[in-house]
Amino acid sequence: MKKVLMIExxxxxxxxxxxxxxDVVEYNGAKDGKEGLEKIRSIKPDLIILxxxxxxxxxxxxxxxxxxxxxxxxSIPVLVLTNLDTEEKVAREIGAVEYLVKANTPIExxxxxxxxxxxx
Amino acid sequence: xxxxxxxxxxxxxxxxxxxxxYVVLAKWSxxxxxxxxxxTAIWPPTGFSIAMFLLLGSKVWPAVFVGAFLANLTTEGxxxxxxxxxxxxxxxxxxxxxxxxxFAGGVNAFKLPSWVFRFAVFAGVVAPMVSAxxxxxxxxxxGYLIHQDPFLVWLTWVFGNMSGALIVTPLILLWREDPSxxxxxxxxxxxxxxxxxxxxxxxxxxxxxxxxxxxxxxxxLFISFSFTPRETISGILxxxxxxxxxxxxxxxxxxxxxxxxxxxxxxxxIFLGILSMTKLTVAASVAxxxxxxxxxxxxxxxxxxxxxxxxxxxxxxxxxxxILYASPSTKQVLGYTPKExxxxxxxxxxxxxxxxxxxxxxxxxxxxPNEPIRAEFRYKHKDGRxxxxxxxxxxxxxxxxxxxxVVNYHDITEAKEFEQAKDDFxxxxxxxxxxxxxxxxxxxxLLLRDKTKLATPVKGGIQAILDSTHTMVRLxxxxxxxxxxxxxxxxxxxxxxxxxxxxxxxxxxxxxxxxAHGVRITFTPPPALPRLRIDDIRFSRVIQNILTxxxxxxxxxxSVGISTEVTDGQLVITVSxxxxxxxxxxxxxxxxxxxxxxxxxxxxxNGKGLGLYATKQYMDAFxxxxxxxxxxxxxxxxxxxxxxFPPSLLTNTKQSKKEVNI
Numbered sequence: 185m186k187k188v189l190m191i192e193x194x195x196x197x198x199x200x201x202x203x204x205x206x207d208v209v210e211y212n213g214a215k216d217g218k219e220g221l222e223k224i225r226s227i228k229p230d231l232i233i234l235x236x237x238x239x240x241x242x243x244x245x246x247x248x249x250x251x252x253x254x255x256x257x258x259s260i261p262v263l264v265l266t267n268l269d270t271e272e273k274v275a276r277e278i279g280a281v282e283y284l285v286k287a288n289t290p291i292e293x294x295x296x297x298x299x300x301x302x303x304x
Numbered sequence: 305x306x307x308x309x310x311x312x313x314x315x316x317x318x319x320x321x322x323x324x325x326y327v328v329l330a331k332w333s334x335x336x337x338x339x340x341x342x343x344t345a346i347w348p349p350t351g352f353s354i355a356m357f358l359l360l361g362s363k364v365w366p367a368v369f370v371g372a373f374l375a376n377l378t379t380e381g382x383x384x385x386x387x388x389x390x391x392x393x394x395x396x397x398x399x400x401x402x403x404x405x406x407f408a409g410g411v412n413a414f415k416l417p418s419w420v421f422r423f424a425v426f427a428g429v430v431a432p433m434v435s436a437x438x439x440x441x442x443x444x445x446x447g448y449l450i451h452q453d454p455f456l457v458w459l460t461w462v463f464g465n466m467s468g469a470l471i472v473t474p475l476i477l478l479w480r481e482d483p484s485x486x487x488x489x490x491x492x493x494x495x496x497x498x499x500x501x502x503x504x505x506x507x508x509x510x511x512x513x514x515x516x517x518x519x520x521x522x523x524x525l526f527i528s529f530s531f532t533p534r535e536t537i538s539g540i541l542x543x544x545x546x547x548x549x550x551x552x553x554x555x556x557x558x559x560x561x562x563x564x565x566x567x568x569x570x571x572x573x574i575f576l577g578i579l580s581m582t583k584l585t586v587a588a589s590v591a592x593x594x595x596x597x598x599x600x601x602x603x604x605x606x607x608x609x610x611x612x613x614x615x616x617x618x619x620x621x622x623x624x625x626x627i628l629y630a631s632p633s634t635k636q637v638l639g640y641t642p643k644e645x646x647x648x649x650x651x652x653x654x655x656x657x658x659x660x661x662x663x664x665x666x667x668x669x670x671x672x673p674n675e676p677i678r679a680e681f682r683y684k685h686k687d688g689r690x691x692x693x694x695x696x697x698x699x700x701x702x703x704x705x706x707x708x709x710v711v712n713y714h715d716i717t718e719a720k721e722f723e724q725a726k727d728d729f730x731x732x733x734x735x736x737x738x739x740x741x742x743x744x745x746x747x748x749x750l751l752l753r754d755k756t757k758l759a760t761p762v763k764g765g766i767q768a769i770l771d772s773t774h775t776m777v778r779l780x781x782x783x784x785x786x787x788x789x790x791x792x793x794x795x796x797x798x799x800x801x802x803x804x805x806x807x808x809x810x811x812x813x814x815x816x817x818x819x820a821h822g823v824r825i826t827f828t829p830p831p832a833l834p835r836l837r838i839d840d841i842r843f844s845r846v847i848q849n850i851l852t853x854x855x856x857x858x859x860x861x862x863s864v865g866i867s868t869e870v871t872d873g874q875l876v877i878t879v880s881x882x883x884x885x886x887x888x889x890x891x892x893x894x895x896x897x898x899x900x901x902x903x904x905x906x907x908x909x910n911g912k913g914l915g916l917y918a919t920k921q922y923m924d925a926f927x928x929x930x931x932x933x934x935x936x937x938x939x940x941x942x943x944x945x946x947x948x949f950p951p952s953l954l955t956n957t958k959q960s961k962k963e964v965n966i
Contacts, residue, residue, distance in 0.1 A: 196743040204750055237735070267738040269784070286742035287777045291749045 185210045186302045189229035191220035191247065192265075193239050197286075201233070204295055208304055217242025221250055224257050231302055234280070236266040248278045261301050265294065319367040322356050326371025333464075334379050336552065336569065346548060346569065347464040349375075350396060350435070351472025354427050357401030358411050358477065369394045388442025396435035400427040400469065411481070414474050414533045417589040424581040427473060432465035460570055467573040470580040471537065471544055478534040487531065495535065498527050502539050503546070510550030515557040517547075517575060524583045533587040540580050547572055620708035623670050623701065625650035628708050637693070637715050639686030650711075655682035655690055669697040669709060680716065692720040730787045734780050741780065745773040786914055800955060801836045801843060803875065804829035807866060810847040817852060822861035825851070829868055834875060834954040842922045849915045850879045850945050857904050858883035858942065873951035882942040885934040894932060895920040926953060 188205060189212045192198050198213040205211050212227055214220035216239050224232065232251070236244030244264060252258050263282040264275045272283040282297055329349045336346045353368045373390035377383060403426035404410060409419040440458045443449045449457060487495050502523045508514040520543050528536045550556035551568050558568040558575070611618055617633040630645040638645070638653075654662050658681035665679045676698045682690040695713035700706040748770040755763060811825050818825055836843065854864040858881030865880045886894065890901045898913040923930045926949060933944040 194739050194743065197739065197746070200743060200746045200750060204746070267735045267742075269781075285738075287738040287745065287780065291746040292753075294746075 186230040186304060187212060187227055188231045188233060188298065188302075189214060189220070189223055189227060190233040191215075191217070191238065191244075192233070192235045194235075200291070201294075204291055205298065208295075208299065209302065216240035217247050220247055224251065224260070225254070228257065229260060231298060232260055232262045233298070234262050234264050234266075236264065236268055236271060236275070245274065245278060248275070248280060252279045263294075263297060263301065265289075315363055318360055319364055319370075322353075322360075322364050322367035323371040323374075326352060326368060327375050330372065330375035331378070333468075334375065336548075346573070347461075347468040348472045349393070350432065350465040350468035351427075351470070352468075352476065353393065353397035354400045354404070354431070354469055355473045355476035357397045358404065358473070359480065362398055362401065365394050365398060368397050382446055385442045385446035385448065388446070389439045392435040392438030392442070395438065396431045396465065399434050400431035403427075403430065411477050414478060414537075414584055414588055416592060417585045420581065420585045420588050423473075424470060424577075427469040428466040428577060428581070429462075431469065432462045435465055436461035456566070460566065463570055463573040463577070467544070467576045467580070470577045470584075471540060474533065474537045474580070474584060475541055478532075478537055482532075482534060487535065494530060498523065498530065498535075499539065499542070502527070502542055506543050506546035510546050510556035512555055512560070515560055517557050521579075524579065525586065528583050528587040529590055531587075532591055533584055536583050536587040537580070540576070540583060543579065544576050547576065616712045616714045618710065618712045619645070619650075620706070621650050621697075621711055622708060625666060637713065638683060638691060644686075653684040655684070658682055665697070669699050670701075673699045673702055675699070680720075683713075690717075691715055692717040727787055730783065734784045734787070737780050738777075741773055741776050744769065745777070748773065797839050797841075798837050799840055801838055801840060803833045803836055803868060803877075806840075806843060807847055807868070807877070810844055810851060811866075813844075813848060814851050814855060818855050818864070821855050821858075823855045823858065824863045825855075825866070826863060827866040833868055834870060836875065836949060836953050837955050838926060838949070838953055842925070846919050846922050846947065847877075849919045850947070853915060854879050854881040854883075854943070854945070857881075857901075857907055870954070873954065875949040875954055877947040877949075878937075879945045879947075880936055880942060882940065885941050886932060886943055891932045891934065895930075923947065926950070928953075 186209050188209045190198060190201055191214045192201075193215050195215075198215075202211045202213065209231075212223060212229060214223045218240055220232075220234075220238075221242075223229075234244050234247060238244060238247075244266065248262060248264075251260065251262065261281045262279065263284070264272075264280040265284050265286055266275075267286055269285045269288075275283050281301065284294060284297065326349055329352055333346050333348055349372070356364050356368070369390050371390075372393040373386050376386035376389045404413055404423055408422035408426060409416060413419045413423040436458045439461055440449070440454055443457075444454060502520065505519050505523050509517055509519050524536065524539050524543070527539045547556060547558070548569075551558050551572050552565075554565075558572045559565075562568045562571060612632045614631075614633055615636065617637045618631040619627050619634065620629040621627055627646050627648050627650050630640070630642040632642060634640050634642055634645050651659065651662065651666075662679060662681050665677060669675075669677050676696050678694070678696045680692065680694050683693050685691050692715070693713040694716045695711060697709055697711045699709050701709060748766050751758070751766050752763065752770065758766070807827060807829070811827060814825075851864065851866075858864060862882045867878045867880070869876050884903060886901065886903075893899045894901075894916050896913075897917045899917075900913040920930055928950055929946075929948040931946045931948075933946060934942065936942050936944045
C-alpha cells in the first residue's frame with residue numbers, strides 16, 4: 185500500500201483526510217514542519233500533502249525547499265493544499281506538482297489528484 | 305439722565321436747540337457785517353446747519369428756517385427780506401446735505417480724500433450760491449442794496465458761507481464722531497507742541513511780526529500727517545480765530561494787502577476755505593492709509609498665526625521640489641526646524657517605494673497650475689522614522705505673489721497603521737476561516753459519498769450543510785477580493801492584450817447570468833483594434849463588472865451592446881443597456897464605496913456596492929476614465945458606461961498609420 189504524509193496543523197482536517205484516504209493509502213499525519221521533515225525522512229512517503237501556513241517557525245515553503253535540497257527525498261511529489269489563493273506560482277516554482285485551495289476544492293477532487301499522482 | 309436724553313432727542317426739542325444755537329451763531333456773525341448788515345464775510349451758521357441736516361436729517365428744517373428768520377428780522381430789514389434770507393439759508397443746508405449724503409459719504413465725508421473734495425464743492429460752493437442768490441434777490445426786492453454793488457454782496461455772501469461750511473461742518477462732525485481726549489494721554493507732548501507752535505505761528509503772522517500767512521501751512525501739514533482729521537480741523541479753527549480777530553482789528557497780511565475791511569475779510573475767507581479743504585484732504589488720505597496699513601498688518605498677523613499654530617505644515621517648493629519656505633509646524637510633523645528644512649531637495653526624503661509615484665504626482669502638479677492635487681506618501685522624520693503624510697500640492701508658480709508650489713501636509717501615520725491593521729485582520733481572518741469551512745465541507749462531502757447508507761432526511765440535512773458551506777466559501781472569497789481591492793494588494797502586471805478577444809472572453813464569462821436575465825449581448829468589434837498594454841486581471845474585472853451591471857440592472861429580456869472605437873488616440877469602450885437609466889443624482893454617487901441605487905437594491909439585495917468603486921479604482925490606476933451617460937448618447941433611455949483608455953496604453957496596432965509622403 186502506498187504511503188501518504190499529510191503535514192497539516194488542523195486536527196479536524198487530518199481526521200477527514202484520514203477517513204477519505206485510508207481505503208486506498210496508508211495515511212500518516214504531521215502537525216508542523218519539524219515533525220513533518222522527520223517523518224518524511226523516516227517514512228519515505230510516496231506523496232506529501234502540504235499546508236503552507238504552519239506553526240513552529242517553519243512554513244510550507246521552507247519545508248518544500250528542505251525536501252528539494254535532500255537527494256533522499258527530493259523526488260517525492262508534493263501536493264500543496266492551502267488557504268492561500270495567491271501563492272500558486274511561487275509554490276510551483278519551488279517544486280510543488282499540484283496546488284489546491286482548501287475551501288474551494290471538493291474532497292473528491294483532492295482524492296482524485298492523490299490517486300492520479302500515485303497512479304492507483 | 306435717560307429721561308433728559310429722551311427729552312433732548314424729541315424732534316421738538318431738537319428743533320428748539322438747533323434754532324436757538326443758530327440764532328446765537330448768526331447774531332455773533334452779523335457783528336462782522338460790513339458790506340451790508342445782512343451780508344457778512346463770516347458765516348459759521350452755514351456749517352452748523354449743514355452739520356445738523358447731516359446728523360439729524362432734513363426734519364430740522366423748521367429750526368434752521370426759524371433761526372435764520374429771527375436772526376435777520378432782529379438785525380435789519382423787513383419780515384419779507386428776512387423770510388427770503390431764511391428760505392435761502394434753509395435751502396442751502398438742505399442742498400448741501402442732500403448732495404453730500406448722496407455723493408460724498410454723508411457724515412463720513414472726511415474719511416476719503418475724494419469725498420473731502422466733493423464736500424468742498426457741494427457744501428462750500430454750490431450750496432452757498434443758492435443761499436446768496438436767494439438772499440441777495442430778497443434784499444434787492446425788499447428795496448435794500450440800493451447803494452452797494454449787488455455782485456460784491458453776493459460774492460461776500462458766497463465766500464462767507466463757504467468758509468463756514470468748510471470749517472464748522474467738519475469741526476462738528478469730526479468731534480461728534482470721536483469726542484474722546486485720549487490723544488492728550490497717548491501723545492501729550494506731540495499734540496501740545498504742535499498746537500502751541502500753530503498758535504505761535506498764527507500770532508507771528510497776524511500780529512504783523514512776520515506777516516506771511518503761508519507760515520501756518522507747514523505746521524498744519526505736520527498736524528495732518530501726525531494726527532487725525534479731527535486735530536487738523538481743530539488747528540484750522542485756531543488759525544481762523546486768530547486770523548479773523550486780527551483782520552477785524554486791522555492787522556495781519558490780509559488787512560495789510562487790501563487796507564479795506566470788505567476785501568480783507570473776503571480774501572481771508574478764501575484763504576481759510578482753501579486751507580481747510582487741502583489740509584483735510586491730506587488728513588483723510590493719511591488716516592485712510594494708516595487704517596489700511598493696520599488692516600494689512602492685522603491680516604498678516606492673523607495669517608501668520610494661523611499658519612504657525614496649525615497642525616498642518618505648509619511649505620513652498622519650486623518645480624524640482626526644493627524647499628523654499630517651511631512653516632514652523634514642520635517641527636511637529638517631521639522634526640525639522642524650518643531653517644534646517646529650507647533648501648533641502650524635497651524628493652530626497654520621500655520613501656523609495658513611494659518615490660516613482662510622487663515624481664508622477666509632482667509632474668502633474670507642475671503641469672496643472674492652480675489645481676490642488678492630493679497624495680499620500682511616506683516622508684522621513686528627522687529621527688529616521690517614516691511618517692505617512694496626507695499632502696496637497698498646488699501650483700502657484702505663475703502667481704506673482706507666491707511664485708512657488710504650495711504644499712500642505714499632515715501626519716496620518718496613526719490612521720494608516722490602524723487601516724493597515726484592519727486590512728491585515730480582514731485578510732488573516734478570511735484565510736483562517738477557510739480551514740474550519742473546509743473541514744465542514746469535506747466532512748459533509750464524505751458523509752454524502754455513500755448515499756445509500758443514509759436515511760433521506762439525514763441526506764437532506766447534510767446537503768443543506770454543504771449548500772451553506774458553499775455560500776460561506778463564496779462570501780469568504782468576496783471578502784478577500786474586497787480587501788485586496790481596497791488595499792491595492794493585487795500586483796499590477798501589464799501585458800499585451802487583444803482587446804476584442806478579451807471582451808469576447810468576458811462575454812462568455814457572463815453568459816450564464818445573461819441567460820438567466822434573458823439578455824442578449826451584441827459585440828461587433830471593428831476590423832482593426834489597437835492592443836492594450838494593461839494588467840489582464842484588472843482589465844477583465846473592469847469589463848466583467850460593467851457587463852454584469854448592465855445585465856443585472858438593465859432591462860429584463862433586453863439587450864446589452866458593446867462598442868469599441870479609437871478617438872483622439874484613446875481607446876473608448878462603451879457598454880450600453882436599454883434599462884431604466886440612472887438618475888443624475890445617483891450618477892454622482894455611483895463610484896462611492898458601498899453606494900447602491902434603490903433600483904439595484906431591489907433587484908439584488910445581496911450586492912455590496914463595491915463593483916463600480918473597484919472599477920473606478922482600476923480605471924484610475926490605468927490612467928483612464930469611466931463615465932456614466934444616462935440617458936444614452938444616442939438619446940435612447942438606458943445607460944452608457946464609457947471607458948476611456950489613454951493613448952499611452954495603446955501599442956502599435958494593426959491599425960494602419962497615416963504616413964506622410966515627402
